[in-house]
Amino acid sequence: MEIVxxxxxxIGRGANSFFGHVSRISSLVSDTFYWIFVxxxxxxxxxxxxxxxxxxxxxxxxxxxxxxxxxxxxxIIAMQSAYQLKQFGATIYVANLTAVSITxxxxxLLTAIVIAGRSxxxxxxxxxxxxxxxxxxALKTMGLNIISYLVVPKTLAxxxxxxxxxxxADFIGVLGGYVISxxxxxxxxxxxxxxxxxxxxxxxxxGGIVKSVFFALIIAVIGCYEGLNxxxxxxxxxxxxxxxxxxxxxxxxxxxxxFTGLFFASF
Amino acid sequence: xQEPIIKVKDLVVKYGTRTVLNGVNLEIFKxxxxxxxxxxxxxxxxxxxxxxGLSQPTSGQVIVKGQDITSMDxxxxxxxxxxxxxxxxxxxxxxxxxIGDNVALPLREHTPLEESTINIMTNMKLxxxxxxxxxxxxxxxxxxxxxxxxxxxxAIAMDPDILFCDEPSAGLDPVVAAGLDRLILELKKAFKMxxxxxxxxxxxVAIIADRVAMMHEGKIMAIGTLQELKSQNNPLMRQxxxxxxxxxxxxxxxxxxxxxxxx
Ligand SMILES: Nc1ncnc2c1ncn2[C@@H]1O[C@H](COP(=O)(O)OP(=O)(O)OP(=O)(O)O)[C@@H](O)[C@H]1O
Ligand SMILES: [Mg+2]
Numbered sequence: 001m002e003i004v005x006x007x008x009x010x011i012g013r014g015a016n017s018f019f020g021h022v023s024r025i026s027s028l029v030s031d032t033f034y035w036i037f038v039x040x041x042x043x044x045x046x047x048x049x050x051x052x053x054x055x056x057x058x059x060x061x062x063x064x065x066x067x068x069x070x071x072x073x074x075x076i077i078a079m080q081s082a083y084q085l086k087q088f089g090a091t092i093y094v095a096n097l098t099a100v101s102i103t104x105x106x107x108x109l110l111t112a113i114v115i116a117g118r119s120x121x122x123x124x125x126x127x128x129x130x131x132x133x134x135x136x137x138a139l140k141t142m143g144l145n146i147i148s149y150l151v152v153p154k155t156l157a158x159x160x161x162x163x164x165x166x167x168x169a170d171f172i173g174v175l176g177g178y179v180i181s182x183x184x185x186x187x188x189x190x191x192x193x194x195x196x197x198x199x200x201x202x203x204x205x206x207g208g209i210v211k212s213v214f215f216a217l218i219i220a221v222i223g224c225y226e227g228l229n230x231x232x233x234x235x236x237x238x239x240x241x242x243x244x245x246x247x248x249x250x251x252x253x254x255x256x257x258x259f260t261g262l263f264f265a266s267f
Numbered sequence: 268x269q270e271p272i273i274k275v276k277d278l279v280v281k282y283g284t285r286t287v288l289n290g291v292n293l294e295i296f297k298x299x300x301x302x303x304x305x306x307x308x309x310x311x312x313x314x315x316x317x318x319x320g321l322s323q324p325t326s327g328q329v330i331v332k333g334q335d336i337t338s339m340d341x342x343x344x345x346x347x348x349x350x351x352x353x354x355x356x357x358x359x360x361x362x363x364x365x366i367g368d369n370v371a372l373p374l375r376e377h378t379p380l381e382e383s384t385i386n387i388m389t390n391m392k393l394x395x396x397x398x399x400x401x402x403x404x405x406x407x408x409x410x411x412x413x414x415x416x417x418x419x420x421x422a423i424a425m426d427p428d429i430l431f432c433d434e435p436s437a438g439l440d441p442v443v444a445a446g447l448d449r450l451i452l453e454l455k456k457a458f459k460m461x462x463x464x465x466x467x468x469x470x471x472v473a474i475i476a477d478r479v480a481m482m483h484e485g486k487i488m489a490i491g492t493l494q495e496l497k498s499q500n501n502p503l504m505r506q507x508x509x510x511x512x513x514x515x516x517x518x519x520x521x522x523x524x525x526x527x528x529x530x
Contacts, residue, residue, distance in 0.1 A: 126363075134359035138421075141319055142373045143348035145341065 025225050028147075032155050032221070035148045050153040058119040058154075059161030063168070065118070066111055070169035073106050074098060074176020082185060091185045095192050096199035098177030103200060107169035108208040109256055112215035115162055116248040120223040123154050124244035127227025128237040136228070146228070155220040162216035163209050170205060211259050215252050222248040270333070272297045272429065272461050273318060278327035280313055287313050289485030291327070297428075300455050300462035302472045304507065305482030311465040312356055314482070315431050318463065319351055320344055331429075349377050352422035356433040356465075358414040360406040360421070366393065367402030370421045377425065392420040395450065397443075412439040416447065423454060429461045430454065436468050448474045469508065481507070 040046055081097040127150060130136050139149060174196060181192050226244035230236045271294040280288040287310045295301055303311050316322045317329055320336040329336045331347055339347070360369050370389045374380060380388070393399050396416035406414055415435060422430060432451065436444035448471045454460050455475075464475055472479060473493055480490045483503055489496055496504055505511075512520070 129362075133362065134355050134357050135361050137316075137321055138353070138355060138359040138361070140321055141348060141351065141353045142376065143345035144376055145345075 025221060028151070028225055028228075029217075029221055031147045032151050032224075035145070035152045036156060039148065044148065046156065047149065047153050050149075051156045054153050054157030055161050057122070058115065058157050059164060062115060062118055062161075062165060066114055066165050066169055067172045069110055069114055070102075070107060070172040071176040073110060074102060074173035074178075075180050076176075077101055077106065077173075078177035078180035079184075082180070091181075092187055092191065092195055094177065094181050094185065094187075095195035099174050099196045099199050100204055102173035102177070103170045103204045103208050105208070105256075105260075107173050108166050108212040108215065109252070111166050111169045112162065112212060112219065112252045113249055115158075115165065115216075116219045116252060117245055119158065120219040120248050121241045121245050123220065123223030124227040124230075124241045125237055127224060128230035128240050131228060131230045132233050132237060151220075151224045154224060155217070158216040158220040159213060162219070163212045166209055166212040167205075170208065207259075207263065211256065214255055214259070218251045218255060219248045222251065269296060271295055272332060273463075274328075274330040275314075275318070276328040276330070278314070278317060278329065279325045280310070280317065280322070281325045286485055288317070288324075291482075291485070291487055293480060293487055293490070295461060295463060297461055298455070298459050299477045300451070300464065300475050302476035302479045303463065303465045303482060304467070304472065304479060307467075309482050310485055311482060312433055315353070315433055315463070315465060319348070319353055319431060349373075349425055350428045352425065352427035352430045354415070354418045354422045354430075354432040354435055356437075358406070358411075358418040360414055360417055362406050364405075365402060366398065366404050366406065366409070366417045366420075369406070369417060370402075370424050373421070373424045388424070392424055393417070395423070396420045397446065412443055415439065416443075419447070419450070426458060427460065429463065432462070432464045432466075434465055434467065436466065436471055444468065444471065445474075447471075451475055 035044070036046065078094050078098050082091055082094050085091050085093050085097075127136075130139075130150075136146060136150075139146060178189075178192060178196075181187055182189060223244050226240040226247070230240045273293070273295040275291050275293040278288050278291040279286070291314060303314065305311050313322075317324050317337075318331075320329065320331075320339070324337060327337075331351075334343065334347065336344065336347065360366070361372070364372070367386075367389050370392050371385050374385045374388060378385075389402065390399060393402055396419050398413060398416055398420065401409070401413070401417070406417070409417060415438070419432070419435065422432070430451075435451065436447050439447065451462060451464065452475055455462050462475070464471075466472060466475075476493065478491060479493050479496050481488045481496065481504060489499060489501065489504060491499075497508060506513075
């Protein structure tokens with residue numbers, strides 16, 4: 001009997017803390033949207049200067065690693081599909097497979113995962129360190145709003161830069177496929193390019209970009225949320241940073257399943 | 268007597284099941300300086316956090332300039348906060364900014380002043396705390412005492428009506444500490460600031476404080492001038508003023524010395 005009570009007790013506590021997190025994250029999201037979309041019309045402008053700094057950090061400085069990974073993934077996808085398609089003598093379809101899988105799935109997903117590891121963790125570490133050194137409290141005592149001062153620039157920068165990085169990753173990934181095909185398959189360059197262009201539909205590229213906007217929101221909000229909830233010194237910052245990356249990668253993939261499912265069901 | 272500028276009514280603060288403040292009542296009047304004393308961990312910093320509305324109390328009211336800070340909306344609170352200055356126990360300087368930017372931040376955020384005017388004001392405040400020439404230093408390049416002084420410069424950047432200082436002179440050498448005490452006193456005189464200081468230094472209490480509030484077990488146990496408090500024959504107060512250790516402390520000491528065989 002006692003064990004049953006214990007089990008239900010721990011389920012209850014788990015559910016309670018889960019819904020607690022969900023409700024606090026929702027209110028963080030709605031506050032952030034308020035400061036992005038409503039407050040500027042009430043004479044409380046967005047801090048574009050710090051947004052720009054964040055855009056350089058999350059976007060520009062991530063460019064090399066994102067490009068490199070996208071290029072490698074392009075190579076891998078082209079080689080894997082060529083291996084299959086060779087059996088049917090249909091290697092020209094490497095162009096289709098590469099272009100569609102890169103733009104629809106791999107570029108948005110992998111870019112988001114790289115940025116979650118790189119910038120999501122940096123957001124949590126920065127805000128968390130400010131929290132433990134009472135800098136957040138100092139900002140509040142100066143009458144500054146934490147959401148508008150810290151969360152909005154980071155979120156906005158992420159919402160702008162992740163789709164941009166995704167578009168670049170689309171190109172570089174397709175380029176990777178092209179390089180492999182030129183080097184190992186007997187296909188003319190023009191034919192490969194034409195095949196790629198005709199294989200791609202607007203919805204492929206656009207769908208990937210829409211996904212990346214949601215991924216950006218996940219990374220920024222989870223990063224800020226974990227940072228603002230750091231407790232207990234440097235150790236707490238480390239723990240929250242890990243948690244932030246793991247949570248956002250999990251949520252990114254879960255959201256991807258959802259979106260792909262939506263697409264799969266409607267076509 | 269005039270209306271108090273800060274009035275605390277039955278303030279109760281609990282962390283989980285632990286009660287840190289257990290019904291604090293306190294009135295602070297305009298232009299006076301009040302020192303808050305009490306054992307380490309008795310809730311002095313917690314009280315200050317609630318006086319400036321940083322945390323929400325379990326129950327009770329904090330009325331600042333006639334308005335309850337615990338039930339204010341954002342905008343009202345921002346207005347009140349613009350005229351409050353706080354020196355944190357840990358200094359809480361923004362580590363990513365230079366000292367100059369730290370002091371200039373509230374001016375840049377809340378005033379329409381030109382950058383050149385802000386620079387002049389920043390340098391003036393840094394000069395007041397003896398840190399002129401350090402405006403381009405990062406907090407990590409300063410000593411603990413210098414950080415405290417930079418924190419004070421930032422706290423007074425907006426010429427606040429009420430200045431809160433959490434252990435301003437802890438960890439400073441006596442000369443600098445005395446300088447800081449004099450500075451706080453000058454601020455009070457020159458700008459008619461109301462000053463609330465948490466401190467352990469009896470010497471600075473004697474210099475700065477018009478009145479002293481003694482905290483014990485989550486309450487204000489006694490309040491009055493230093494002389495009044497000294498003349499009360501309260502064992503706790505005597506212990507504090509004569510720097511006597513607790514009974515538990517004495518017991519622990521005996522245990523330690525018995526371990527080492529020195530009775
Ligand atoms: N966020 C918190 N969560 C739980 N307990 C807390 C929290 N903040 C403070 N406390 C507890 O409240 C008590 C009072 O802390 P506070 O920092 O106010 O003490 P203090 O009087 O300022 O001590 P000191 O003189 O050492 O600075 C301590 O026992 C501390 O453990
Ligand atoms: Mg303290």
